[in-house]
Amino acid sequence: MNAPTDGAAGTAPALVIADVSKSFGDQTRRVPALGKVSLTVARGEFVSLIGPSGCGKSTLINIVAGLIDGYEGRVTVSGAPLDGPHPSIGMVFQDDSTFPWLSTLQNVEFGMRMAGVNATERRERAMEMLDLIGLRSFADRYPAQLSGGMRQRVALARALAMRPEILLMDEPFAALDEQTRMVLGEELLRLQEELQQTVVFVTHNLGEAVQLSDRVVAMTARPASIKAILEVDLPRPRDSSIVSSDRYGELVAHLWSLLREEAITAFNQRDAAQAGAVR
Amino acid sequence: MTTTTSAPPVSAGPGPAKVRAWPRTVGVSLTRIGIIVLAAALVELAVELRWATPLQVAPPSIVLPALWDGLTTGNYLSLLGTTLAEVGVAFLCAATVGTTLGYLLWRRPLFGRAYEPLLYALASSPIVLLYPVSLVMFGRTPVAVAVLGFVAGLFPVLISTYQAFRRLDDTYIKVAKVLRLTPGQSFLRVLLPAALPSVLVGLRLGLTLTMLTVIAMEYLANVGGVGAELSLAYLRLRSADMYAVLLLIISLSVTFLFLLNLTTRLVVKR
């Protein structure tokens, strides 16, 4: 299904993160943001990263997106080492990233247009995406005329239209209200069944992580390393009714037991940092 | 209220009750024109009743024919052309140089931070008072006027462009990177359109300042188009001509702003 890479890449895992660590700042004041992290994501797998705020989740996902360099360790995509933004990696951001000067359709077409996909194919693929996310009737609207949830869907469609092997999502629903968020979560589940997309998903929401993922990676307080990986053995296909099952409750509870201590540590870190700033 | 003819008119006077609601814009325009006409009538009346002498205030009945004469047989059109050319050239240069420098300032944050306060100071200073410098350098020519107009318009354009790029959403830049845009694509397709609305605000301000400075310098140095004519009319106590030229100047700036609003609306369709 995915065009550019084939051959040996077909057997390699979609994403391998090996001993990746990253510090910010200069010699005088180094802030370690990411400890040593190693993680392998299989093709078609939905993996969530969850951890206390400020622990380094965005740093990790931005490294994979090719947006941050100067890190230690290795990242390989379909067996090839990562070097800057990768053609088969797409990303959806927390903040609204739709372009207000383009219509919904033009937004979805944008990446393809820049990549030189011809007009007919571009239109076809964009329309397909709009159908997929249920926004076909909004094709000619501008982002200002859409709700926050719709704009996030447009951003998702723009990324998916590029047919990425790996989709990175950094808290894509964080700026939305609870109900919109649940609706979009459900939508993502449905999409996942349809596309078998490889996804790395960052969230703060325990329930969301369990509901959507095949595996949930629980991270420690900064500098983030992997505390534990939770296999989500809920059956697929899933829909939102899964949240009323006993197993779902157990998994969320277990995840919280893993994260509680880290959340407290992160909380104290912030307190200490603030006290330091005051002094 | 109903529109069918069979229904008895409710508390309507004799004849068919035709209280059609006008589109709001028509009402606004009518009111606007009405106020202007009323003001003109008051001026006329004031002169008629000798509240003001015709030298102080020329009544519309004299000004309008003077304006007509100036436009048809006089030199108003060529004066207007001179001023338009000065403003046009000055503004085009201010727009091009200002946006380019503003962008470069953003790309070189060190320079940006170093020059920002200075630029603000320059933008809010009365550039028109530098007109002797321009005269000395370029002589009593329309070029001298255009140069000063350019300088006056430059700073607001430069500052607003710099600010527009600085305030760009970081997420857009990330999107451009993840979609692997070339530097050219990323500038033309993402950075520029994202910054455009704020840049346009600066262009408006720049045009206003260029226009003010051009006309003021024409007046002060008695060189160039309509401003120079205004000063002549004033010095020779030709009150009708003076008011006629004032009308000309006002309609000039109104036209410019109208055109600018129109372009803004065409470009920023969001």
Ligand SMILES: Nc1ncnc2c1ncn2[C@@H]1O[C@H](COP(=O)(O)OP(=O)(O)OP(=O)(O)O)[C@@H](O)[C@H]1O
């Ligand atoms: N460009 C940067 N320069 C310096 N420090 C940075 C930079 N980016 C991130 N950091 C620091 O690195 C740490 C990890 O940041 P990161 O954004 O990865 O956390 P996060 O887990 O995504 O947090 P959140 O849950 O709030 O999104 C934070 O302490 C942050 O202050």
Ligand SMILES: [Mg+2]
């Ligand atoms: Mg983050």
